Amino acid sequence: MTSKAIHYDFFPDDLQKEVRQAFYNVDFDKNIGERVFFENAGGSFRLKSVVEVDQYYAQFPDCPERQHETSLELKSVQHKGLDDIRLLLNAKSGSILPAYTASMAIFDVTGTIIENVPGTNVVTSCLEHPSAYDACAFYAKKTGKELRIAAADQTTGRIEVDAITKLIDENTCVLSIMYASNLSGAIMDLETIIAEARKIKPDLHIVVDAVQHAPHCLIDLEKTPVDAMNFAPYKFFGNRGVAFAYVSDRVAKLPHHKLIAKLENEWELGSPTPSDYASVTAVIDYICWLGSKFNDSADRRTLIEEGMTKIKYQEMALLDRMLNGTPEIPGMRHMKGITVHFDTEDLSKRDLILAVSVVGCDCDTLTKLYRDKSIIVYERVSSSPYSARMLESLSLDGVVRVSPLHCHGPEDVDKFLLVTKEILEGLII
Numbered sequence: 001m002t003s004k005a006i007h008y009d010f011f012p013d014d015l016q017k018e019v020r021q022a023f024y025n026v027d028f029d030k031n032i033g034e035r036v037f038f039e040n041a042g043g044s045f046r047l048k049s050v051v052e053v054d055q056y057y058a059q060f061p062d063c064p065e066r067q068h069e070t071s072l073e074l075k076s077v078q079h080k081g082l083d084d085i086r087l088l089l090n091a092k093s094g095s096i097l098p099a100y101t102a103s104m105a106i107f108d109v110t111g112t113i114i115e116n117v118p119g120t121n122v123v124t125s126c127l128e129h130p131s132a133y134d135a136c137a138f139y140a141k142k143t144g145k146e147l148r149i150a151a152a153d154q155t156t157g158r159i160e161v162d163a164i165t166k167l168i169d170e171n172t173c174v175l176s177i178m179y180a181s182n183l184s185g186a187i188m189d190l191e192t193i194i195a196e197a198r199k200i201k202p203d204l205h206i207v208v209d210a211v212q213h214a215p216h217c218l219i220d221l222e223k224t225p226v227d228a229m230n231f232a233p234y235k236f237f238g239n240r241g242v243a244f245a246y247v248s249d250r251v252a253k254l255p256h257h258k259l260i261a262k263l264e265n266e267w268e269l270g271s272p273t274p275s276d277y278a279s280v281t282a283v284i285d286y287i288c289w290l291g292s293k294f295n296d297s298a299d300r301r302t303l304i305e306e307g308m309t310k311i312k313y314q315e316m317a318l319l320d321r322m323l324n325g326t327p328e329i330p331g332m333r334h335m336k337g338i339t340v341h342f343d344t345e346d347l348s349k350r351d352l353i354l355a356v357s358v359v360g361c362d363c364d365t366l367t368k369l370y371r372d373k374s375i376i377v378y379e380r381v382s383s384s385p386y387s388a389r390m391l392e393s394l395s396l397d398g399v400v401r402v403s404p405l406h407c408h409g410p411e412d413v414d415k416f417l418l419v420t421k422e423i424l425e426g427l428i429i
């Protein structure tokens with residue numbers, strides 16, 4: 001299978017089995033029984049290894065700041081986790097901010113920039129998650145700066161480069177833009193956005209919400225040099241209750257909440273939880289293990305690159321099958337009555353998220369019809385504060401979001417397609 005210049009395919013069968021077995025609850029829900037879970041954008045499958053190390057390190061009472069053996073071990077677990085986060089993002093400098101949620105992290109960083117960096121306007125987009133958007137709106141209002149909002153392209157579901165650059169000028173304090181949309185699945189052309197925006201203002205501060213995108217694609221801060229980027233382990237094969245953000249050196253040093261005695265670039269506030277860091281390392285170990293199936297390098301970043309690239313290819317193959325089907329089962333592109341919004345030929349430009357709707361069937365009902373057939377998807381409707389602004393900006397009343405994960409295989413897609421066909425036939429469109 002190819003999409004533009006990229007050749008992609010499913011994992012070999014044996015590897016597919018191993019990958020599936022690495023996660024909990026891929027096929028089974030304790031309340032439903034056997035089911036297909038295509039709602040990973042709301043919280044992804046957990047790695048078994050994450051749950052294990054999390055439980056293991058949660059048992060120790062020791063403070064990582066002491067000098068006895070167990071404390072030192074916990075401290076080294078924390079340092080390893082921090083190193084792994086840097087490797088994952090390819091962050092060669094800057095600081096890492098741990099937070100309870102990705103929303104808290106982005107509020108903190110956005111506020112620090114808007115309150116301390118000169119400029120009279122703040123640029124963001126209509127597709128942002130409320131955490132990024134509202135942080136811009138809140139601090140712009142607080143500091144008397146103008147809030148400028150880039151519009152989305154109605155066909156691609158993306159914020160196109162010129163939609164952003166036309167809002168930026170020498171007085172822009174910060175640009176806050178998401179890496180990929182958690183509604184349309186469209187990936188922003190971040191490299192070009194950064195390059196073009198900094199042609200207008202060379203020292204522009206840029207904040208990126210990578211919560212949606214990070215579990216699906218390789219991130220490389222060397223290629224996309226921004227000032228902040230957050231991600232949430234619970235959408236990335238890990239745990240709820242912790243999130244991380246990278247902040248660049250210049251942002252790290254801005255006045256921010258920190259203990260006075262600590263270094264000026266320190267963003268950790270209070271006692272760290274060693275199991276949160278051990279869990280991140282378990283996620284990175286898994287990505288490296290996957291990478292090692294295709295690459296015999298001993299270098300951890302090389303294995304991350306390989307692992308994330310193969311995750312992307314597996315997800316493109318799944319997306320391809322969802323859209324085009326097989327000779328036996330029609331894909332959604334060929335089913336009458338269902339619309340896949342923001343569909344593009346080049347699948348490399350999308351995360352594995354589909355926004356679909358069915359003529360004559362509202363999204364709540366459609367989600368329930370899938371649930372009755374043991375398929376979990378999520379209705380994104382305008383009554384939800386998490387969806388209203390984005391839907392309105394894309395001229396939609398609602399969509400059903402379908403979000404599998406790379407550990408799914410072609411058989412899961414086929415189950416979904418057969419149920420979709422049955423639902424459409426039942427609706428007699």
Ligand SMILES: Cc1ncc(COP(=O)(O)O)c(C=O)c1O
Binds near residue numbers: 182
């Ligand atoms: C794109 C995006 N950004 C940010 C968030 C916020 O994450 P959290 O709920 O962990 O704060 C989400 C959560 O759905 C998201 O999808």
